Amino acid sequence: MSPLDTTAESPTIAEAKRQVEICNACRYCEGFCAVFPAINRQRIFASGDIQQLAHLCHNCRGCYYSCQYTPPHEFAVNLPRILAETRAEDWDRFAWPSGFGGLFQRQGLAIAGLLVLALAALFLAVQGIRPQGGEGFYAYLSHGAMVAIFLPAFVLPLVAIGVSLRRYWRTVGGGAVQWRHVKAALMDSARLKNLSGGQGQGCNYEKEDRYSDTRRWMHQAVLYGFLLCFASTSSGTLLHYAGYPAPYGFWSLPKLLGIPGGILLTVGGLGLAWLKTQADRDLNAPAYWGGEMAFVLLLTATGLTGLVLYAATGTAAVQPLLALHLGTVLAFFLLMPYSKMIHGFYRVAALIRDAQIKMKDQRPTIPQPPVRAAVSPPAWDADSRG
């Protein structure tokens, strides 16, 4: 399929549709997350509807362990897996430039390879354009060189992500985005509401049918750690242009943000990697396991190398550690549109779309057809009182 061809139905989407229709006839899982109420709002599912459901799914697996129809039952429902596969296919399908997605998503090795290349380039940069003056790490790489490398390495991936999201938004039939939609989506993702199991008991990721909140905690550590690190870098950039160049002391904004951020990112990343080794691979997209693991470790490495670099301040190790850290960060940024990192952008987009649909449904100006209310209780234990 051409990556731009978003109308044809892939076998994965067809299989997801089959399973979603079973879910729509059952509805027992309504209380777990946003996916099931979204299913229940519809009766006929277009490919875009299935893709929207796929990106809404957080892979908490509560539905799988509660399902009467998991294999070996002939209905063979494994919704977490088929939605994960649909998601991952979309990351490929909508990737820009086309073809990059598939390469990195499925190849943990490719990620590592790119990282090595980036590192080598940085080592060269460090040695080739060694600045005359400069304090701290500017003694090894000038601020100008860093900006020359990292500005495009940050902006270009964001452009690529923008193109992908635009393709996704068209596919799922998204409308004009309003602040209230974004607010609802950010509230959900800030709390990872859809990994809460519906009642705060957590998900069924690493302990099978037992609930656990570990993954939510670890993911939040990574998310907020990453945001703190990002804020740290941003504050450093602002301070630089305000006339306060690096290095910064411990009680400076970049360090106060960056050190806790780095710790959270490292701890959360290692936690997520460990959880990934514990969880049943068959409830996710197994073909993407390696790529996802490589991404988690890469993200962890951005935090860890940053902390180590800080710890090595004033020693001879700064030069190689700086190269290592900057190389890791560079690889991470370049890979954003093609690695597991992209899931967060799609996830927020799906949550925004879900908020749009829900808020439209609630708008009282649209008269509700009476027929939906006529839906009778299913017969398994329907009430004879009516």
Next chain:
Amino acid sequence: MSRLGQLTETEWDVVVVGGGNAALCAAIEAAERGCRVVILEGAPETYRGGNSRHTRNFRCMHSGPLSVLTDSYGENEYFDDLIRVTKGQTDEGLARLAIRTSEECLPWMEAHGVRFQPSLSGTLSLSRTNAFFLGGGKALVNAYYITAEDLGVTIAYEAQVTHVEVSGGRFDAVQVEIGGERLRVRGKAVVLASGGFQSDIDWLARAWGESARNFLIRGTPYNRGVVLKDMLDQGAESVGDPTQCHAVAIDGRAPQYDGGIVTRLDCVPFSVVVNRDGQRFYDEGEDVWPKRYAIWGRLVAAQPDQVGYAIIDSRSIDLFMPSVYPPIEADTIEGLAEALGLPPAAVRETIDAFNAACREGPFTPTELDGLATEGLDPPKTNWARPIVEPPFYGYSLRPGVTFTYLGLKVDHEARVTGPEGRYHNIWAAGEIMAGSILGQGYLAGFGMTIGTVFGRLAGQGAAAHVAA
């Protein structure tokens, strides 16, 4: 000691036969009272939990808002509801015991890992009376297995109990087959919670008649009534009509076993239903579907080949919950009849006669609209709107058996009675004894109430016996 060795070497305090809701409640209660408990579940682990796997709620008495339940639901109202569906075929003492105890069961269930959620979409009518399980019955079963494991209960899967050894009114041991090996598991008390016999098609055929071979079983294939039969053969007192089962009309394409909730078909009130010969046989619009779905199991069972066909037009396709199977679709009535394997001319004639008998009037799918046919036999007394707008849709209907009524008679302590009076150390809970309370019909969520109440009573009683 090997696992099988442990089973046979140990003298268990309480042996629980079965692995559904009632069995688990009994095991948890006994284990919490310090008993060494073993659960012998006939199904493999993936299919554990009997019919409880397919359930979704618990009917609960409550004097005020309780957990997810709104308002109140008193003992007398609950009992009246039961009387209405059973037409009086119940044991009032046991029924009221189940109803009264249900209120304290809900917090107990929550304390043992069960999570409830507000009434599911399309079931608002139950939000006052029935507490829905988050994730359905399998999630409840999982929660109880986790609780039981944490209490140290030993669980054996694919452990099919073939015989309960009783001598002098006293249980000694059960004979059980695990992985082709025949073992003897000894205990001081036994709780029988292994369900009814609906999955033994031969037994159904003997009880109901040969036509039962065309029935589908909505729940677990593991409820074959082996333990029930064994106990009845030994003279245990029985209850419930041995020839009857609870059957509803489900999608004829459902699997032989375990189709569960998704095979239900709610289109009948908006349909014309014909038999194999293209003839109508009953008023499809007699009442709202929740009040009629159960009789359609029997109605279809009485038709040739035990099959019916519901036909609707495009105007009605969105009026009911989606079924797991897409309808058969055609642009003409004859084409639909052919696709369904029905005689086209006869179906055409039936539909024409029906359409001609329809009259003008408001069609209101949400309530009894009184839009009835004129001069048609049998009539359709509500929602009689002509079938004229293509495409036309058809579903096949077959009887789907939920459970059987024949069971072991129990007393208010969930204890079983034999030829020489009450057994010393035998309790029963769940579908194996539900006939004591449900002599006919069914009340949504009441099976889980019976299982929970009597499962807990059985576990408490067995533990007290062991301690004495």
